[in-house]
Amino acid sequence: MTPAARLAAAASILDSIAQGRHPAEVVIKAWGQQNRYAGSKDRRAIADRVYKVLRARGRLSWIMGGxxxxxxxxxxxxxxxxxxxxxxxxxxxxxxxxxxxxxxxHERGRLAVKDSELPGWVEAGLPEFVVEDLKETFGDQWAAEARALMAPRAPIDLRVNTGRASLEAVEGELRAAGLSPERTPWSPVGLRLTAEPPPNIQTLDAFREGRIEIQDEGSQVVCALAGARPGMTVVDYCAGGGGKTLGLAAALQGEGRLIASDVVQKRLGNIQPRLERAGVEADLRLIGQNGGGLEDLNGQADLVFVDAPCSGSGTLRRHPEAAWRLKPDEVERLHALQVRILDQAAKLVKPGGRLAYVTCSVLTRENEASADAFEAAHPDMRPVAVTPPWADGPMTRVRLSPGATDTDGFFLALYERAA
Incomplete structure (x- = not known):
């Protein structure tokens, strides 16, 4: 392909991303499958252009007159x-x-425009309402957080399944496979890969045989801070893809009971092979939109882990296309949904048991505001302080972010029901 043809392909892919809801990587892969004439160098150059544009979309749109x-x-x-x-x-x-x-x-004229006086939110590459939220949350560090949130590359983090192999053994195995893993600073069972181009993890024996799972270090940390221990009855209330289900199963070490629930059967079906590969078990439950299907567990759970539906704004460094799909009314809808889910999930917690509220969002409305609403409606659920590995002391609400902890953005609030 000529350089000009690559540009035309990138423009077409960007239009497809904007018109749908699929992640950019899915759209790019589909384009490659439909255009077999494009060689590997062509596909890489086109993908690089697409991601470069997505991360600077606000700035480029401003330059091009909207x-x-x-x-x-x-x-x-x-x-x-x-x-x-x-x-x-x-x-x-x-x-x-x-x-x-x-x-x-018009296009020639717009190219003559200088971008030396861009509005702050445009320069950040994020919607204006997101930037205002970051300013409120991070103060003077908001710009650094915005840059980290839209960084060009995010590392690949792996969680070692210590039920299958030790951290040291897996580290050696990956090095023997030609990779250069580094130990993650916060998770004791995490390894990080930063090499370019990123390897296909799913082709590795360590993955196929269940010794590793792809899981951002932030996700590993919030699972650990939730406090699952052997012998507990643990409910993963919004199991989704099952990444945190596997992390909770590892914490139980084969002792106790793990129930993973979701409102979508397909998601639950996708978890089963992951459980089998990891050598762990969970009771998979399909629940209704109103939480029905878990009544037998009311007041029985030692820990209910609520990884609530959210905007995913904490993962923008991996999915920059999602930044411009964020809308204030959608965040408000998610906030209301989160409060409703927390109310449902709290019914399962036994006296003395705990509930963990988690999002992969950096937005206040989905994090602190949802936690505030839950606390106001449930005075019997006492906030519990935990000490993250990077902190000097305990805190009742934990935030992780690309700028502060070099992880995806996460939020955790932990509660205990009065005995």
């Missing part, structure tokens, strides 16, 4: 991010072959 179509964003990236001259950009837009058509008068 346009958000793939063509405009790619044109803007050539001038703003690549530093090409107008003549060089025009040479890539001749309309010949499979390349993009010639620049319009």
């Amino acid at each position: 346009r958000e179509d793939g063509r405009a964003l790619v044109i803007g990236s050539l001038g703003v991010l690549d530093g090409l001259s107008l003549e060089e950009i025009e040479a890539l837009h001749t309309g010949e072959g499979y390349g993009p058509g010639p620049l319009s008068k």
Whole structure:
């Protein structure tokens, strides 16, 4: 493919991402499968352009006069991010072959605009309401957090299944496979891969045989802080893909009972092979939208782990396309859903038992505001303080973020029912 054809392909992919809800990596992979003529170097260059544009979308749209179509964003990236001259950009837009058509008068004019006085939220690459939230939460550190949240590359974190192998053994196995794992600073069972290009973890024997799982260190930490221990009855109330289900199962060490529930049967079905690969067990339960299906566990659980549905704003460094899908009304809807789920889940907690509220969000409305609403409605649920591995002392609400802890963004609030 010519450089111009790669630009046209990137613009088309960006339009497909904007028009749907699929993650960027899924759309890019589908494009590659449908266009077999594109070689590996072509696909890599196109993907790099797409992600580069997604992380700077706000800035590029501003430069291009508010346009958000793939063509405009790619044109803007050539001038703003690549530093090409107008003549060089025009040479890539001749309309010949499979390349993009010639620049319009408006496009040429927009390329002359300087971005030295961008509004703060535009420069951050995030929606304005998200930036205002970051300012409220992180104060003077908001800009650093925004940059980390939209960083070009996020590491691959692995959780070692110590029921299958030791951390040291897996570390040696990965090195023998040509990788360079580093131990994670906060999780005692975590390994981090930062090499480029990222390896295909699912092809490794360590993965296929259940010795490792892909899990961000922040996710590993909130699982550990929840306090699951052997002999407990633990409910993973919103099991989703099952990553934290496996982490909770590992904490039980084969002693106790783990129930993983969700409102979508397909998600539960996808968890079963992961459990089998890891050599652990869980009772998978399909529940209704009103929480029905777990009545036999009312007042029985030692720990109810609520990894609530959220915006996923804490994972934007992995999914930059999601930043511009965030809308205030959707965050408000999620807040109401989280409060309702917490109310349902609390019924399962026995006297002296605990409830862990977790999100992978950095937004106050989904974190502190939901916790505040739950506490106001449940005075019998006492906040419990825990000490994260990086903290000087205990805290009742724990935040993790790319800037502060070099993890995805997470929030944890832990509660104990009065005995």
